[in-house]
Amino acid sequence: MRICRQHHVAACLMKSASVRYRIVPSKLAAHRLEVRCTVDNPDEAGQRFALPAWIPGSYLIRDFARHIVSIRAECAGKHVPLVKIDKHTWQAPPLASGAALSVVSEVYAADLSVRGAHVDPTHAFFNGTSVFLRVVGREGSACLVDLRRPVGKEYENWRVATTLPPADGESGAARQNGFGLYRAADYEELIDHPVEMGTxxxxxxxxxxxxxxxxxxxxxxxxxxxxxxxxxxxxxxxxxxxxxxxxxxxxxxxxxxxxxxxxxxxxxxxxxxxxxxxxxxxLGMRGLPERYRGFLGLCSHEYFHTWNVKRIRPQAFASYNLDVENYTSLLWAFEGFTSYYDELALLRCGLIPAKEWLSGLARTIDRVHREPGRQRQTLAEASFDAWTKFYRPDENTPNTSVSYYAKGALVALALDLTLRAGTAGRVSLDDVMRALWLRHGAPEDMRGVGDDDIRLIAEELSGLDLEAFFADAVHGTSDIDLARLLRPFGIRLKRSPSSRAPSLGIRTASEGNELRLTTVYDGGAAQSAGLSANDLLVAVNGLRVTPASLERLLGRHRAGDEFTVHVFRRDELMDFTVRLAAPPRDCHRLMIATKSNPLRRGWLYGTDCPSPD
Structure with a gap:
C-alpha cells in the first residue's frame, strides 16, 4: 500500500511539471546514457530542442551534441520526425494542441573529466550540459528529473550524490539510495547540479x-x-x-x-x-604535504566560486547564452581573485603557516615572469580571448599570452597591498569582495558586474584614485612593481636565477631518452640561432643529449659561449650555432624582513584571525 502511494505521488509530480526528464545509465560497458525529455503543449510552430555548446565555468565551445549517438521523438506512442537544423538543435513538426512530446537520446559518456559525462560499470557521472536537452522557449519552466538506477543486480548497491533538490513527497526511504525524482526551478538550475551514481x-x-x-x-x-x-x-x-x-x-x-x-x-x-x-x-599522515595542500587549494578555489562567479557575475554571465561564446574582459577578477584567495584561505583558517603561503605566492610570481606573453597580452585581452586561446594552448602560447589566473592573482595581491597601504589598513580587497557580494551577489543582481565596477567600488571604499593602477595592471603589459608594494608590509622580494647554467631559452619535454623542444622563447638564445618548437634535440658539440645530460652540458659553459646543436626537424638533420645567454633572474623569494608589522598582520591573517606575527 505504501509503495503504491509512493508511485502515485511520483506520477502526479511528473505530470505537474511542463518539462520532465528521465535519465538512466543504459549500456555501461559502452559508456551510454539514455535520456528522455518530455514537454507538454510543445510549440505550435514546431518545438525545438538544443544541447548546450559549453558548460559555465569552462570557457571553451565543447559541442556536447557530438556525443549524441541517436535521437528520436514520439507523441502518444507514435514516431515523430525530427529535423536537425544546426550542430546542436533539433526541431519537431507542429503537433495537435494538448499533446505531450518526448525526445529520447542516447549519449556517449566517456569523458572522465569535471566538464562532461562518464559512465562505465563502476559509476556514472554527468553534468547537465552534457545530457539534458534544452526545450527552446521553456528555459524558465520548472523541471522534474527522474534519476534511474542501471538495470541489474550488480547495481543494487549504487546510490546517488547530487545537490539537486528532491521533489516534494519523496522520502528518503522511497528514494532508494537517492534514486527517484528531483526538481529544478528552471533549466539553468537543472544544469548546475552534477550527479554521481555508484558505490x-x-x-x-x-x-x-x-x-x-x-x-x-x-x-x-x-x-x-x-x-x-x-x-x-x-x-x-x-x-x-x-x-x-x-x-x-x-x-x-x-x-x-x-x-x-x-x-x-x-x-x-x-x-x-x-x-x-x-x-x-x-591515515597517519603528518603535516600538510605538498600534494594534499594542492588538493585543499583546489577545493578552496571551487568553494570560493560559490560567491565569486556563481552569484557575483560579470555582465556577460548575467544570463548565459549556451549556444555561443559569452565574451567578458573580467575573468582576471573572477578567476584571478579566486586564485589569490584560494590559498590565502588556507593560511587564514590555520591550515598552513605564513612562510609556506609566501613561498606559494613566490611561485606564482615565477610563473608569470617566466612567460614573455605577459609583455604582449593584457589581462583584459586574456580574459576576452579565453574562448580561443586559454583552453587551446600551443607551442607559442607562452610567447603571446598571459594567464588570467596567475597574473590575475598578482593583480589581486597588488590591489590588496595598495588599498591597505593607502588607507593605513582601514580598507582592503576583503572589503571590496564583501561589497561586491552585498551589491551584486546576495541580491541576485541580474545586471552583473560591469567592466569598471571593481575599480569604482575600491575607489569609493578607500578614497584613493585607482585609475592609473587599473590602466597599468589590467589594461597594460608592464610588470607590477611588487617589491615596492611589499616594502611597507615588511616583506622583501628577492630575485635570482633559477639555475647557474647559461640559458638556451627553451622549454623541453622528454620522449623516452630524447628531448623535444616544446617552446622556444622569444628573444632567447635558441630562437636567435634558428631553433624551433618541435625540434628533436640530438647532440651538443657532437655529444648526444639526453634529459639527464642537458643541464650538465650547459653547466660546463658560460654566457656568451658558442656551441653547435644538432636537431631533427621533421625527418631532416640540421645543425645550428647557439650563443648562450645569461640565466634569467626568474626565481623569486618573499622574506619577512621585520619581526612585527601591523599592516602585514592584517594582510596575512585578516581582521578576525589570531596571528603568531
Missing part, C-alpha cells in the same frame, strides 16, 4: 548552518576524518568571510580519484573535482 565513499560535516558532504569515487585510502576536519575549517572561514547566512543550505564536494589528474569545476551548491588518489590524506 562512492560518503562523509559529511555541518558548519555555519550548511550541511557539507564529500563523495569520493574511485579506489583510494583517504583518511576521510582528516579530510572533513580540514574542509570544515576552510568552509567555515569562507562563509564567515562573506558573511552568514551562506547562499546555500547544502554543499557537496564530488571527488573522482584516479592515478594522475587535477582539475575542478564550480557549481552553485557543489563542485566537481578530479585528483590523483595520492593527493588525498592517508
Amino acid at each position: 562512492f565513499t560518503l562523509a559529511g560535516f555541518p558548519t555555519c548552518g550548511v550541511v557539507h558532504e564529500v563523495a569520493i569515487t574511485g579506489r583510494h585510502d583517504c583518511d576521510v576524518e582528516r579530510l572533513t576536519a580540514d574542509l570544515r575549517r576552510l568552509c567555515e572561514w569562507q562563509i564567515r568571510f562573506f558573511g552568514e547566512p551562506a547562499p546555500m543550505s547544502r554543499y557537496l564536494f564530488l571527488v573522482t580519484a584516479v592515478g594522475d589528474a587535477y582539475g575542478g569545476l564550480e557549481h552553485r551548491a557543489s563542485s566537481a573535482l578530479i585528483c590523483a588518489r595520492d593527493d588525498l590524506p592517508y
